[in-house]
Amino acid sequence: MIELRNITKAYQTPFGPNVVLDDISVTLPTGESIGILGNNGAGKSTLLRVIGGAEMPDLGTIRTDGQVSWPIGFGGGFSGSLTGEDNCRFVARIYGQDVDRVTDETRAFADIGRYFYMPIRTYSSGMRARLAFGLSMAIDFSVYLVDEVTAVGDANFKKKCKDAFADRSERSSIVMVSHSPDTIKQYCTRCAVLFRGKLTLFDTVEQAYEKYEAYQAGEAA
Amino acid sequence: MSSEENTLNMPAAKQGRVVTPGQATLGRALLGQYNVINALILRETRTRFGKHQLGYAWAILEPASIILTFVIMFAVAKRGRAGDMDTFGFLATGIVPYLLFTKTTTQVSQAINGNKGLLFYPQVKPLDVVLARIALEFCTYAAVFLFLMAVNVLFRQELVVSDPLLVVVGFSLASLLGAGLGLVFMGLGQLSNVTERTRGPLMRPFFWVSGLFFTAHSLPDHYRDLVLYNPVIHTVELVRAGWYSTQSNQYTDIPYVILWILGLGFVGLTLETITRRKIEVT
Numbered sequence: 001m002i003e004l005r006n007i008t009k010a011y012q013t014p015f016g017p018n019v020v021l022d023d024i025s026v027t028l029p030t031g032e033s034i035g036i037l038g039n040n041g042a043g044k045s046t047l048l049r050v051i052g053g054a055e056m057p058d059l060g061t062i063r064t065d066g067q068v069s070w071p072i073g074f075g076g077g078f079s080g081s082l083t084g085e086d087n088c089r090f091v092a093r094i095y096g097q098d099v100d101r102v103t104d105e106t107r108a109f110a111d112i113g114r115y116f117y118m119p120i121r122t123y124s125s126g127m128r129a130r131l132a133f134g135l136s137m138a139i140d141f142s143v144y145l146v147d148e149v150t151a152v153g154d155a156n157f158k159k160k161c162k163d164a165f166a167d168r169s170e171r172s173s174i175v176m177v178s179h180s181p182d183t184i185k186q187y188c189t190r191c192a193v194l195f196r197g198k199l200t201l202f203d204t205v206e207q208a209y210e211k212y213e214a215y216q217a218g219e220a221a
Numbered sequence: 222m223s224s225e226e227n228t229l230n231m232p233a234a235k236q237g238r239v240v241t242p243g244q245a246t247l248g249r250a251l252l253g254q255y256n257v258i259n260a261l262i263l264r265e266t267r268t269r270f271g272k273h274q275l276g277y278a279w280a281i282l283e284p285a286s287i288i289l290t291f292v293i294m295f296a297v298a299k300r301g302r303a304g305d306m307d308t309f310g311f312l313a314t315g316i317v318p319y320l321l322f323t324k325t326t327t328q329v330s331q332a333i334n335g336n337k338g339l340l341f342y343p344q345v346k347p348l349d350v351v352l353a354r355i356a357l358e359f360c361t362y363a364a365v366f367l368f369l370m371a372v373n374v375l376f377r378q379e380l381v382v383s384d385p386l387l388v389v390v391g392f393s394l395a396s397l398l399g400a401g402l403g404l405v406f407m408g409l410g411q412l413s414n415v416t417e418r419t420r421g422p423l424m425r426p427f428f429w430v431s432g433l434f435f436t437a438h439s440l441p442d443h444y445r446d447l448v449l450y451n452p453v454i455h456t457v458e459l460v461r462a463g464w465y466s467t468q469s470n471q472y473t474d475i476p477y478v479i480l481w482i483l484g485l486g487f488v489g490l491t492l493e494t495i496t497r498r499k500i501e502v503t
Contacts, residue, residue: 011501049502053343056498070342077341081268093260094344096253 002028006060020046022197030143033174035184037212038194044177048145066142073147080121102138109134126153146176181209261353284365305467313369314461315433321362322399328354329403340502359396387463394478395456401485408492432457437472452481
């Protein structure tokens with residue numbers, strides 16, 4: 001269960017404060033996997049970073065039971081000058097895990113060959129995503145925060161991701177953000193919509209999608 | 222009001238075990254903190270010195286080359302020895318504590334901006350990065366100092382360390398002064414990006430007034446009183462008094478330096494608390 005209470009976050013811009021998350025109070029049940037739909041710039045990634053504890057909200061509290069992953073995407077979390085292997089060792093250490101086991105499992109899952117021993121800055125975004133995903137799978141989280149990571153990568157990698165989540169659906173669930181309802185449908189049973197700083201949870205992906213469409217139509221009008 | 226609950230996602234102590242916040246204990250918190258700082262030190266060592274053994278050698282060669290430059294300049298200028306110290310030792314006991322102070326300041330002030338990617342992981346907090354960097358700088362310059370003084374001892378064929386404890390105190394105070402000033406810069410850096418540009422010019426005067434090229438004793442009274450307001454010269458004088466029996470520490474004032482450290486630390490940590498919520502990790 002992830003309980004958000006009065007979560008508010010704004011960024012300063014030259015045009016005044018931009019309220020990205022506006023007093024959100026929602027409880028996300030983590031027994032099932034939840035998708036969060038939102039347009040580009042709706043604040044999806046910010047929401048994940050706040051849930052994951054990477055950034056602090058301006059106001060409000062978050063309560064989680066079980067260990068929540070860092071937001072898994074192809075963006076932050078790796079240092080470019082270090083090799084994939086060194087980045088894995090660092091993450092394994094801060095999570096108090098067996099360094100060699102995590103490194104071996106990540107290398108096997110990411111399947112990026114010799115790039116594993118090369119600096120991250122030489123990676124393509126697909127390779128970064130593979131490494132990030134493999135690394136998070138090597139550490140047992142009860143909730144995985146996924147930031148469009150499955151959108152990159154080839155069909156083979158996508159299948160691998162799906163299988164990996166299916167394997168651990170008993171003990172782990174997903175909170176996934178995406179602007180694509182199709183992606184969310186593949187992984188999630190419930191869905192929320194993030195629109196103008198407000199998060200609304202729906203019972204089915206279809207209901208969420210209808211609302212999402214309606215919002216978009218409203219924006220366009 | 223706070224999202225402290227977030228930070229309770231402690232690293233699982235054993236692999237495959239998931240720890241819920243309810244189970245968090247002080248022991249586990251300390252283990253988590255230890256894991257994070259240890260990982261950060263190992264990682265910083267890798268990024269700073271590279272993968273090759275030569276990287277560590279460079280850490281020692283860089284300050285050694287600075288000192289050698291000044292030894293040569295002193296020789297060319299035919300400047301006499303300072304007090305009863307040999308030129309090399311005199312310069313080394315000044316430059317190494319000074320470098321420890323300035324490098325700690327630089328590293329701590331860039332702890333957030335140089336490591337945004339790491340703050341992605343909820344258990345890594347800016348202050349963990351700060352602690353790791355303080356430790357790494359201290360160890361580096363302690364090694365540099367021991368290496369340089371070992372070389373010096375070989376040349377001079379004598380080893381008398383007057384008071385090792387004073388040397389340790391001098392280095393510790395230089396490190397803490399750098400840490401305190403670095404924290405202030407780190408906090409100000411979150412408020413305004415002018416900070417990073419002004420830090421260099423603001424730090425430069427320390428090179429001239431910290432006793433690298435003179436001793437407090439050698440100065441005329443009214444200059445000495447003025448220079449002694451600078452806390453850094455006290456750390457240099459402590460190191461020299463600890464190493465050379467001919468150097469007295471009559472001008473050093475340890476409580477004065479500690480007051481500076483407490484003051485800078487208070488301001489720095491306050492700024493860190495105020496700006497904590499402003500940090501954007503991407």
